[in-house]
Amino acid sequence: MNKFLLLSLLTAFHCATAQLNSSGGLNFNTKDVELAHRTSLNLTGSGKLPIGKKFTLSFEMAINNPRSFGYIFRLRANEFTASLLFVQFENKDTSYLQLIINDKKIENKIPLPKRNLTKGNWFPVKLVLDRGKLNCSLSINGGPAANTKVNIKEDSQAELLFGIEWEKEEYGNLDVPKMSVRNIKILGKNDKQVHFWPLNESSGLIARDIQSGNDASVLNPNWLINNHFKFNNIARVGPFKNIIFFMAVPIIYSQAQDNFLFFTKDYYLSYDLKNQTTKKVKFASPLQHPGNIVAYNENKNKFYAYYFGRGLVSEYDEKQKAWSHVDTTGESFQHYYFHNSFINPLNGDLCMINGYGWYTYKNILQKYDFIKKKWIRLETKGDYLVPRRYAAICKKNEAGDYFIFGGEGNYSGRQEEGVKNLNDLYLLSMRDTSIRKIGEIKKMPKDFLPYSSMYYDSLKNQLFMMENSKVEGAKASKRLFCYDLSSDTFEVVSDSLNGRNSFGAPIFYSPRYSEIYAFEKVSISADSFYININSLLFPPMTEKEYNKLQKAELSFSFYNKYGIPAFIVIILILGTIVYYFHYRKKQKAEQPALHSITETIKTSKVNSIFLFGNFQVLDKNGKDITKEFSPKLKQLFLLLLTKSYNHSGRGISTDSLSAYLWPDLNLEQTKNNRNVSISKLRTILAHLGKTEIKIDRNMVELSLDENVYCDYLELCKILNSGDSIKEKIHIIKSILSRGEPFQEISYEWFDGQRVHFTEDAISRLKAAVGKNELDDLSKLALADSILFLDSVNQDGLSLKIKAYIALGDHKLARSSYEHFKREYFRLYAEEYSKPFSDFLN
Incomplete structure (x- = not known):
C-alpha cells in the first residue's frame, strides 16, 4: 500500500508539472460533417459568469473557409443577449462580423477582407460590456469599435457558448462558420483577468480554465494541437481513370494562386486551398505519354512537361489550353527514370539530376536548351555524388543552392553490382555546379526512402522529408521526419498516413497557412484512383513531445485547479479503493456472473x-x-x-x-x-x-x-x-x-x-x-x-434518411443528405443532382 501511494504521488506530480505545447486551439466541426458531430464549446458548464460593472471577452480566431456562415458565440444574461455572427454573402470581397443585441442587428459591423480570411491567419476579437456606461463595443486587432447602447441588470449572470447550440430548436442556431478559436479570456473590474481558457488540450471533452478552474465542456472537439503531429485529410481529388497505378500524376503547388494542380496527359485538376473547390481543365492538345514530369516556373508562371524518363520539353499555353512541341519520341536509350527536376532560380533554367535507366543509376546534372530542343549535360565539380534514383531534393535559398538526399543506388551506378539505400546528404550549388557532401544521416529507419521533394526551414536549419514505400510493395509507415543540421538529429514529427504512396509525390509548405502537405493515392481499381491531400500544422511536434503531451493532459488540469494537497487526498482515496477491491475480490469471485441478454462485441486483444x-x-x-x-x-x-x-x-x-x-x-x-x-x-x-x-x-x-x-x-x-x-x-x-x-x-x-x-x-x-x-x-x-x-452509395443514403425520418429526427436526416452531397462533390468534382425531397417519397 505504501509503495503504491509513493509511486502514484511521484508519477502524478511529474505529469502535473509537465509543460504543454503553446500551439493550440479548437477547430469547430461544422457543415462539413453530420449534425451530430458538430462542435460546441460551453464556457459556463461549471457555473455562470458574473457580468459586474464591466465585462470583457477576448479571444483569437481564424476563419478557415470564407464562404461559410454562422454564429461564433452567444452570450445570455437574464433578458440580455449578445451574439456574434459571421456574414459572408453581402459583399463579393468583404465579409463582416455582425453583432446582434437582444435579437436585433446593430447598425455598425466590422469588415473583414476575404483575402485575409485564410486558415491559420489568426486575429484578436474583443467584446466589452460596460454596464456603468450602458455601452457594448466590438473590435478586432485593436481597431475601431462597433458600439451600441445596452441596458444590463445589476448582478446579471451570463451563459457563454461558442459553436453549435444544441438546446435551441431554431435551425439558425445550427449554423457555425468553419473557424478555429484559442486563448479565450474574461476580464472583470479594472480589466483584471479572471478566466483564461488557452484551449491547448489534445484530447477529452474538458477545456481547462487555468486562471480560476472554471473548466468548460466541449462536444465533438477537434483539438488543433493534434494537427501538429497528426496528418489531417483535407480533400480527396479525382477520380483519375484509365491510368496505370504506378505512373506518376505530377503535382504542382502554386503559392501565388494558392492551389494544387494534378496533371494527366489529357487534363489537369486544380484544387483551390482557400475556397476548397476543384475544377477540371481539358487540354486542346494533350501530351503524348501517360507518364510525365511537370515543372513550374513560378516567376514566369509557366508549366513545362516532358516524358518522365527524359524527353523533349513542351510548354503549356493557358489561353489555348494546349501544349507546344508535344514529345512523340517514346522509349530510347539513356533514360533517366525517377530523377529530380527543378527550376534554377538564378536564370530560370529547367534542370534535372540523378535517375535510372537501362540497368544504370545516374548522377548526371543536365539543363534543357529550348532553342536546340535537347538536354545538355552540365559538368560538376567537388565531391562525388553516388548515382541514385528515388532521391529527394529541395531548394535551400534563392542563390541556387539545393539539398539532395538519399534514394537508392551504388557507387559505380551499375545495377549488377547490387543496390542499397542511401542516407547521404549533399549540397548542389548552381552558381558553379559544385557538389559538396554534408555527411550521412544517422539512426534512420531501415530501408528508408524519401518522397521526391523536401522542405527546408532556414530559420531553424532543419530539413523535413516524408518516408516513402518502395515501388514494388506496400509499407505501413509513411511519416514526416525532421533532420536538424545543427544538432545532427533525425526525429519522427508526424503520425503515419494510411494509404499507399508509390508515385514519388512531392511535399509542399505553405507559408500562408503554416502547413506541410503530403499526398497519397487511394486505389479504386487496377487503373483508377483518387489522391488524398493531407495537411500538418507547422512547426510539427516530435513524437516524444506528442507522447509526453498525452500523458500530461489529465493530471495537469487537476493539479492546476487544486494543487498538490488535493492530489495527495485523491491518491489516498484511490489507494483505499484498491485495497477495498482486493479485500472483496474473493467474495466477488464467488458470486454468479450476470449474463446480458444482448450480445456484446468482443474486442480481441490477442491472436x-x-x-x-x-x-x-x-x-x-x-x-x-x-x-x-x-x-x-x-x-x-x-x-x-x-x-x-x-x-x-x-x-x-x-x-x-x-x-x-x-x-x-x-x-x-x-x-x-x-x-x-x-x-x-x-x-x-x-x-x-x-x-x-x-x-x-x-x-x-x-x-x-x-x-x-x-x-x-x-x-x-x-x-x-x-x-x-x-x-x-x-x-x-x-x-x-x-x-x-x-x-x-x-x-x-x-x-x-x-x-x-x-x-x-x-x-x-x-x-x-x-x-x-x-x-x-x-x-x-x-x-x-x-x-x-x-461513402457515396445512394441506397445507403436513402436507407439512412428514411431511418432517421422514422425515428422522428428530420434534422439528422437532412444533415446526412448534406454530408453526402459534400462527399459526392469532393470525389467527383460535380454536384449531386437528386434533391432531398425525392428521398421522402
Missing part, C-alpha cells in the same frame, strides 16, 4: 488479424507484431490468407504464387526467394498459436489456429452464412467502422478482389433490408455499414 483500417497483427500474448511483416511478407501473407479462405479453400499453387510476387526472376531465383519468404513468414506466424503454412503437391495453404480472430474472415462468415443479420448488425458496423477495407493494400492482383468484396458485401447488406426484419435503429446501423464501404 488477431485486422484488415480493415490499418493492417495489424497481434500475437497470442497481445503483442503487436505488425512491423515484423516486410512489404513482401505482407503481400505473401495476404495472398495465402485470401486464397486459402475463399470458396475453394485450396490455397494457391507455387507457380501462381511466383507469378504474383516474383514475375521478373528466373526459375531458380524464384524458388529461392519463395522458400526463404515462406520460412520467414512461418517464423512470424508461430506467434499466432497453431497457425501453419502447408505445402502439398505444389499447393501452398494457410491454416489459422481456431482461436485466431480475423475481422475480414469474421465479416465474410456473417455475410455468407445465409442467416439473419439482425442480431449481427452491430458486429458488422463495428468491423467496418475501423476503416476502409484493405485501405493500405494496393497490389494490382488485389484490386479486383477488393472491388468484388465491396460490391458483394453491399449487395448482401441491401438484401437484408428487403426481408423487413430490422427495426429502425438496426436499419440506421446497416446504412452506416453500407456507407463505410462506399
Whole structure:
C-alpha cells in the first residue's frame, strides 16, 4: 500500500508539472460533417459568469473557409443577449462580423477582407460590456469599435457558448462558420483577468480554465494541437481513370494562386486551398505519354512537361489550353527514370539530376536548351555524388543552392553490382555546379526512402522529408521526419498516413497557412484512383513531445485547479479503493456472473488479424507484431490468407504464387526467394498459436489456429452464412467502422478482389433490408455499414434518411443528405443532382 501511494504521488506530480505545447486551439466541426458531430464549446458548464460593472471577452480566431456562415458565440444574461455572427454573402470581397443585441442587428459591423480570411491567419476579437456606461463595443486587432447602447441588470449572470447550440430548436442556431478559436479570456473590474481558457488540450471533452478552474465542456472537439503531429485529410481529388497505378500524376503547388494542380496527359485538376473547390481543365492538345514530369516556373508562371524518363520539353499555353512541341519520341536509350527536376532560380533554367535507366543509376546534372530542343549535360565539380534514383531534393535559398538526399543506388551506378539505400546528404550549388557532401544521416529507419521533394526551414536549419514505400510493395509507415543540421538529429514529427504512396509525390509548405502537405493515392481499381491531400500544422511536434503531451493532459488540469494537497487526498482515496477491491475480490469471485441478454462485441486483444483500417497483427500474448511483416511478407501473407479462405479453400499453387510476387526472376531465383519468404513468414506466424503454412503437391495453404480472430474472415462468415443479420448488425458496423477495407493494400492482383468484396458485401447488406426484419435503429446501423464501404452509395443514403425520418429526427436526416452531397462533390468534382425531397417519397 505504501509503495503504491509513493509511486502514484511521484508519477502524478511529474505529469502535473509537465509543460504543454503553446500551439493550440479548437477547430469547430461544422457543415462539413453530420449534425451530430458538430462542435460546441460551453464556457459556463461549471457555473455562470458574473457580468459586474464591466465585462470583457477576448479571444483569437481564424476563419478557415470564407464562404461559410454562422454564429461564433452567444452570450445570455437574464433578458440580455449578445451574439456574434459571421456574414459572408453581402459583399463579393468583404465579409463582416455582425453583432446582434437582444435579437436585433446593430447598425455598425466590422469588415473583414476575404483575402485575409485564410486558415491559420489568426486575429484578436474583443467584446466589452460596460454596464456603468450602458455601452457594448466590438473590435478586432485593436481597431475601431462597433458600439451600441445596452441596458444590463445589476448582478446579471451570463451563459457563454461558442459553436453549435444544441438546446435551441431554431435551425439558425445550427449554423457555425468553419473557424478555429484559442486563448479565450474574461476580464472583470479594472480589466483584471479572471478566466483564461488557452484551449491547448489534445484530447477529452474538458477545456481547462487555468486562471480560476472554471473548466468548460466541449462536444465533438477537434483539438488543433493534434494537427501538429497528426496528418489531417483535407480533400480527396479525382477520380483519375484509365491510368496505370504506378505512373506518376505530377503535382504542382502554386503559392501565388494558392492551389494544387494534378496533371494527366489529357487534363489537369486544380484544387483551390482557400475556397476548397476543384475544377477540371481539358487540354486542346494533350501530351503524348501517360507518364510525365511537370515543372513550374513560378516567376514566369509557366508549366513545362516532358516524358518522365527524359524527353523533349513542351510548354503549356493557358489561353489555348494546349501544349507546344508535344514529345512523340517514346522509349530510347539513356533514360533517366525517377530523377529530380527543378527550376534554377538564378536564370530560370529547367534542370534535372540523378535517375535510372537501362540497368544504370545516374548522377548526371543536365539543363534543357529550348532553342536546340535537347538536354545538355552540365559538368560538376567537388565531391562525388553516388548515382541514385528515388532521391529527394529541395531548394535551400534563392542563390541556387539545393539539398539532395538519399534514394537508392551504388557507387559505380551499375545495377549488377547490387543496390542499397542511401542516407547521404549533399549540397548542389548552381552558381558553379559544385557538389559538396554534408555527411550521412544517422539512426534512420531501415530501408528508408524519401518522397521526391523536401522542405527546408532556414530559420531553424532543419530539413523535413516524408518516408516513402518502395515501388514494388506496400509499407505501413509513411511519416514526416525532421533532420536538424545543427544538432545532427533525425526525429519522427508526424503520425503515419494510411494509404499507399508509390508515385514519388512531392511535399509542399505553405507559408500562408503554416502547413506541410503530403499526398497519397487511394486505389479504386487496377487503373483508377483518387489522391488524398493531407495537411500538418507547422512547426510539427516530435513524437516524444506528442507522447509526453498525452500523458500530461489529465493530471495537469487537476493539479492546476487544486494543487498538490488535493492530489495527495485523491491518491489516498484511490489507494483505499484498491485495497477495498482486493479485500472483496474473493467474495466477488464467488458470486454468479450476470449474463446480458444482448450480445456484446468482443474486442480481441490477442491472436488477431485486422484488415480493415490499418493492417495489424497481434500475437497470442497481445503483442503487436505488425512491423515484423516486410512489404513482401505482407503481400505473401495476404495472398495465402485470401486464397486459402475463399470458396475453394485450396490455397494457391507455387507457380501462381511466383507469378504474383516474383514475375521478373528466373526459375531458380524464384524458388529461392519463395522458400526463404515462406520460412520467414512461418517464423512470424508461430506467434499466432497453431497457425501453419502447408505445402502439398505444389499447393501452398494457410491454416489459422481456431482461436485466431480475423475481422475480414469474421465479416465474410456473417455475410455468407445465409442467416439473419439482425442480431449481427452491430458486429458488422463495428468491423467496418475501423476503416476502409484493405485501405493500405494496393497490389494490382488485389484490386479486383477488393472491388468484388465491396460490391458483394453491399449487395448482401441491401438484401437484408428487403426481408423487413430490422427495426429502425438496426436499419440506421446497416446504412452506416453500407456507407463505410462506399461513402457515396445512394441506397445507403436513402436507407439512412428514411431511418432517421422514422425515428422522428428530420434534422439528422437532412444533415446526412448534406454530408453526402459534400462527399459526392469532393470525389467527383460535380454536384449531386437528386434533391432531398425525392428521398421522402
